[in-house]
Every structure is written in C-alpha cells, then in structure tokens.
Amino acid sequence: MAQVAFLDNLLREYLVFRGFSSTLKALDLEQRTEKDQHFRAERILEQFNNAIQSYDLQAVRSLWLHLDNNLFSKLEHTYAVAVKKLENSLLKYYLVTAYSNNRADKVSEFFNKMAGELQQQSEWKDWFYFPFCRNAEESPTFALFFTKQWQDTLLLSLRNFLTTVYQCLPQPTFVRAEQEAALMQRLSDDNTGLRTRLLQMQQEMHQLSQQQQQSGTAATGAGSLGGDGASRRRSVYRPQQSLSDILPFDISPPGHIVDDFCIIASEANSVSQASDAQARGLKLLIRNIGSGSSPVLPRKDQAASSLGDKSTKRRSGSVGRSWI
Incomplete structure (x- = not known):
C-alpha cells in the first residue's frame, strides 16, 4: 500500500x-x-519456532504477552477460552521439544519459573510429574503431545487464528496518522465556517433591532400629525409584536364548575319524577273505573242532595208562614 x-x-x-x-x-x-x-502469520510462527528450538522461554513468554495485550485482549469474551488453550498448548510444545532433545535442565527451569502460575490451573496438574517421568513419549498421559500430528495441528491452528485476528483488527494508530490529521483539519474548517455564519446572523439581528427601533421612533413622531395620514403611518410603522409581548385578558374565573354529565343526570331525574307522577294518576283512574265508581259522580250526588234539603226547607217554611 x-x-x-x-x-x-x-x-x-x-x-x-x-x-x-x-x-x-x-x-x-x-x-x-x-x-x-x-502482515503474514508465518512470521509469528517462525519467531515462536525459533524461540522454542533455542529453548528461550523468556522470548516465548514475551512474544505471547505482546500478542495478548495488543491483539487478543481486543477480542470478544467468547474467544478467551480458545486463546488460553493455544497458550497452554504452546507451552506444552516447548516442554516436549526440550524433553525430546534431552534438555532436562530446560524442563526443570520451566517448572521453576512457571510453577506459581500453572499450579492454579487444573489442566497442568498431571504435568508436574513430567520432569520425573521416564519414557514420557510412551506414557498414556503425554504420548499424544509427542506425535507429529498434534504438533502440526497446533501450528496450523495458531496460524489460522492469527490470520483471522489480524484481518479483523483495525489499523494501528501510526498507520492512521495521516487520516487523523486530515480529519482534524476538516473539523477545524467546519468550526471556522460555523463561527462565521454565527457572526453574520448576530450582525443581521443587530441591524434588524436597530431598524425596529427607528420605525418605532418614526411612528411616535407621526402621532402628533393627526388625520388619516398619521393613522396610516402608524399602521405602516407599527413594530411587530411577539407572543411574549401580548398580555392576556383579565377574565375572572367562574364561581363554580359544573360538569355536563351532572346536568344530564339532574334532567333525567326530573323527567323520571314527572313520568312517575303521571303513571300513578293513570293507575288510580283505571282502578276507579274498574270498581264501578267514578271519582266525579260522588261529587254530583252530594251536590244534588244538598240542593234538595235546601228546597224542602224553603218549601216547608213558606207553607208554615202562609199557614200561620
């Protein structure tokens, strides 16, 4: 590039x-x-192989620590198990290589330096017997790690993992230096343009306020002229009012607040009372008709009887007076 x-x-x-x-x-x-x-993952594998073949445990640990801090720590949490598995397999490959080349001193050095860290892991519990094991390549516990298939699979898995990680990682800061500088320059230009626009808007608002003040002064001076011309000038030079300048009308609130549903309910009660009264009157009339008596006829009989008594009294009196 x-x-x-x-x-x-x-x-x-x-x-x-x-x-x-x-x-x-x-x-x-x-x-x-x-x-x-x-970037090629083979270079990292080559460095690991060189450190393992030369029995340089410090180089292996330093290189892996660098990858862990700068690459593996940026991965998702789900990859932590795979990273730890590759690290332990690489250390086991170091031990198997030293044991195959009859470097028992390097095996003992490994456990002297790494015992404090590895004893906390259950995966390394059986490996503390490795320095004292005779013919470890024939032991059921360690025989798998001496096979060429396992070693090739380890290196291939590590290569594929590093290749995938490097393809997904963002570019280093040093590579993005030019892009970052261009971005900062563009942001600075945008800020300058926005400040210029803000200054122009402030100047326009200041000029507009001055024009409004001048128009208000002219309208006040024209008020002394009178006539239609003065009223026309006042309507022309009247300054515009905002919503904050409009004062609300002084309207007193109502004495009480009546709900419409309350009115409907009261109207319904009055109507129901009137209808009940009419129904009772009709029932009484129908009952009197059914009993054979009339609420009007008794009143007529009583009136007729009273009139008959008066006539008899008058008749008897007249006869008596005439007879006397």
Whole structure:
C-alpha cells in the first residue's frame, strides 16, 4: 500500500535522525526480503519456532504477552477460552521439544519459573510429574503431545487464528496518522465556517433591532400629525409584536364548575319524577273505573242532595208562614 510505504519512509527518516544505524540496517534487510506489504502469520510462527528450538522461554513468554495485550485482549469474551488453550498448548510444545532433545535442565527451569502460575490451573496438574517421568513419549498421559500430528495441528491452528485476528483488527494508530490529521483539519474548517455564519446572523439581528427601533421612533413622531395620514403611518410603522409581548385578558374565573354529565343526570331525574307522577294518576283512574265508581259522580250526588234539603226547607217554611 502507498500509505504503508510512506510511513516506512517516515520511520527510516526518524531512525536516521536518532542515529539508530543497526535498527535501520535490520529494517532495510527485512524490507528487501519481504515478498508483500501485508502482515503474514508465518512470521509469528517462525519467531515462536525459533524461540522454542533455542529453548528461550523468556522470548516465548514475551512474544505471547505482546500478542495478548495488543491483539487478543481486543477480542470478544467468547474467544478467551480458545486463546488460553493455544497458550497452554504452546507451552506444552516447548516442554516436549526440550524433553525430546534431552534438555532436562530446560524442563526443570520451566517448572521453576512457571510453577506459581500453572499450579492454579487444573489442566497442568498431571504435568508436574513430567520432569520425573521416564519414557514420557510412551506414557498414556503425554504420548499424544509427542506425535507429529498434534504438533502440526497446533501450528496450523495458531496460524489460522492469527490470520483471522489480524484481518479483523483495525489499523494501528501510526498507520492512521495521516487520516487523523486530515480529519482534524476538516473539523477545524467546519468550526471556522460555523463561527462565521454565527457572526453574520448576530450582525443581521443587530441591524434588524436597530431598524425596529427607528420605525418605532418614526411612528411616535407621526402621532402628533393627526388625520388619516398619521393613522396610516402608524399602521405602516407599527413594530411587530411577539407572543411574549401580548398580555392576556383579565377574565375572572367562574364561581363554580359544573360538569355536563351532572346536568344530564339532574334532567333525567326530573323527567323520571314527572313520568312517575303521571303513571300513578293513570293507575288510580283505571282502578276507579274498574270498581264501578267514578271519582266525579260522588261529587254530583252530594251536590244534588244538598240542593234538595235546601228546597224542602224553603218549601216547608213558606207553607208554615202562609199557614200561620
């Protein structure tokens, strides 16, 4: 990539400036032997193999710690088991290689340095017997790790895992330096443009407020002229009011609040009472009719009887007076 080549030139310039001649030679050598500009997982595997074949436990641990801090720690939590499995398998491969080459001192050194860390893991419980085991390649516990199939499978799995991780990881900060600088410049330009627009809007608002004040002064001066011309000028130069300038009317609240459903209910009660009274009157009339008596006829009989008594009294009196 052109960006990677540009950064390589920057790195070379920095090394020359600092006087790191040996580092610069190593960089030039690796760049000449490099077939492509992309990362290759084989290089990591080659470094692990070189450290294991030379029985350099510190190099193996340092390289794995670097990968764990910068690569594996950025993965999801579900990959933690796979990462730990690869680490333990790589350490077992180191022990098997040292034992196969009759380097018992390196095996003892391994457990002296790693015992405090490994004794907390149940997977390494049987491996503490490994330094004292004779013919470990024939033991049912350790025979699998001496086979070429297991060792090739381990290296292939580690290679595939590193390749997948590097393809998913974002670019380093050093590679994104140019992009970050361009982004910061664009954001700075946008901020400058926004500040300019804000200043222009403030100036326009200030000019508009001055015009409104001048128009209000002109309308006040025109009020002394009178007539239609003055009223027309007042209507023309009247300043616009906002919602905050409008005062509400002073309307007193009602004395009580009556719900419409309450009115409907009271109306329904009055109607029901009137209908009940009418129903009782009709029932009484029908009952009197059915009994053969009339509520009107008794009143007529009583009136007739009273009239007959009066006539008889008058008749008897008149006869008596005439007879006397």
